[in-house]
Amino acid sequence: MSDALMNTYARADLAFERGEGPYLITHEGDRYLDFASGIAVTALGHAHPHLVNALQQQAARFWHCSNLFRIPEGERLAERLVAHSFADRVFFCNSGVEAFEAATKLVRKYFDDKGEPDRWQVITCNGAFHGRSLTAIAAAGNEKYMAGFAPHVPGFTQTAFGNLNELRHAITDETAAILVEPIQGEGGIRTPDLEYLRGLRQVCDEFGLLLVFDEIQCGMGRTGTLFAYEQAGIAPDVMMLAKGLGGGFPIGALLATEEVSASFGPGNHGTTFGGNPLAMACGNAVMDVMLDEGFLPQVKRVSHSLREKLDDLVRRHPQVYSEVRGMGLLLGLRGAVPNTELIAALRARGLLTVGAGENVIRLLPPLIITEAEAEAAVGILNSVAEAYGHAAE
Numbered sequence: 442m443s444d445a446l447m448n449t450y451a452r453a454d455l456a457f458e459r460g461e462g463p464y465l466i467t468h469e470g471d472r473y474l475d476f477a478s479g480i481a482v483t484a485l486g487h488a489h490p491h492l493v494n495a496l497q498q499q500a501a502r503f504w505h506c507s508n509l510f511r512i513p514e515g516e517r518l519a520e521r522l523v524a525h526s527f528a529d530r531v532f533f534c535n536s537g538v539e540a541f542e543a544a545t546k547l548v549r550k551y552f553d554d555k556g557e558p559d560r561w562q563v564i565t566c567n568g569a570f571h572g573r574s575l576t577a578i579a580a581a582g583n584e585k586y587m588a589g590f591a592p593h594v595p596g597f598t599q600t601a602f603g604n605l606n607e608l609r610h611a612i613t614d615e616t617a618a619i620l621v622e623p624i625q626g627e628g629g630i631r632t633p634d635l636e637y638l639r640g641l642r643q644v645c646d647e648f649g650l651l652l653v654f655d656e657i658q659c660g661m662g663r664t665g666t667l668f669a670y671e672q673a674g675i676a677p678d679v680m681m682l683a684k685g686l687g688g689g690f691p692i693g694a695l696l697a698t699e700e701v702s703a704s705f706g707p708g709n710h711g712t713t714f715g716g717n718p719l720a721m722a723c724g725n726a727v728m729d730v731m732l733d734e735g736f737l738p739q740v741k742r743v744s745h746s747l748r749e750k751l752d753d754l755v756r757r758h759p760q761v762y763s764e765v766r767g768m769g770l771l772l773g774l775r776g777a778v779p780n781t782e783l784i785a786a787l788r789a790r791g792l793l794t795v796g797a798g799e800n801v802i803r804l805l806p807p808l809i810i811t812e813a814e815a816e817a818a819v820g821i822l823n824s825v826a827e828a829y830g831h832a833a834e
């Protein structure tokens with residue numbers, strides 16, 4: 442591996458030549474079933490013909506013109522996101538952490554506009570992940586990501602994920618918002634009771650706080666509904682999207698209600714690349730597929746059957762996999778042995794997965810997988826478990 446790259450990743454020594462739906466294929470022709478999806482990004486798999494066509498068409502027209510001009514494809518994507526969510530307005534950027542940054546700025550500006558500039562603190566949760574900027578690592582409060590980067594950005598207080606009592610006690614006169622992932626991804630596919638999410642809405646209403654959901658990983662169809670908040674029958678005031686939104690093209694988005702969005706006027710926030718025509722062509726192509734009436738029901742069907750197979754796997758191999766977590770196709774298997782070992786063994790047998798906190802292996806297949814592909818993945822998970830069984834005999 443080249444020393445010309447900064448050493449910020451513990452990369453696997455594996456590179457690919459091309460992709461085909463849920464498969465990544467090496468130069469040697471080895472096929473890997475991709476249940477990593479570039480960390481929940483390639484929601485429609487690789488080389489999806491509709492996405493490829495949309496990108497190629499736009500690439501031949503023009504790529505970029507900046508937000509100094511209208512970008513009709515962006516207006517269209519925003520209107521579609523608005524039509525299918527709680528939100529009234531959208532701001533496009535290039536990544537998750539930029540959506541987080543925009544959300545945090547919007548929260549402060551909203552209370553400043555209300556004449557309450559002293560309300561600027563945000564309550565977040567232990568185990569959270571919101572990105573790698575100085576503000577985002579302070580928000581998540583994870584020592585692993587903060588070490589060496591002091592002084593830390595002020596304004597965030599963490600409470601235990603899933604604990605409403607602790608959260609209520611953390612609220613002060615300076616609290617502006619509660620910012621959480623409805624399901625924690627990096628933290629280990631930690632899935633709270635839907636009652637907790639409803640409770641968050643209630644607490645925000647009671648104390649006049651903004652509810653901000655980070656759906657960067659759990660949004661865009663991953664849980665079986667377009668957005669995870671729909672599962673709880675409530676809505677946030679502000680939401681961040683990224684990962685699956687561009688199907689592999691970098692797009693982030695900040696969504697908010699009219700009342701909150703009104704705090705951003707010309708000059709308050711901006712981006713050079715965000716929402717450019719290439720990105721918006723990809724985002725609209727993703728929406729074309731996801732909004733097809735058969736799409737989400739199929740995600741639900743395949744996720745139910747995958748879940749059943751994984752529950753069965755854990756019952757048969759509790760010495761290797763101790764627990765299934767998650768919702769839809771945002772799934773986690775908790776390892777009874779180190780997840781790094783399991784991930785390497787799965788990769789050696791042709792299944793790509795991603796690690797997460799609490800010794801979890803994330804299973805993030807593209808949302809287009811078939812029952813047969815889900816079964817193939819479970820076959821590999823099973824063969825790794827059996828290899829451990831033989832090793833123990």
Ligand SMILES: *Cc1c(COP(=O)(O)O)cnc(C)c1O
Nearest residue numbers: 536537538570571572626657658
């Ligand atoms: C990946 C992720 C982010 C950060 O997104 P980037 O595009 O890497 O900046 C933020 N929040 C959640 C929940 C994520 O999964």
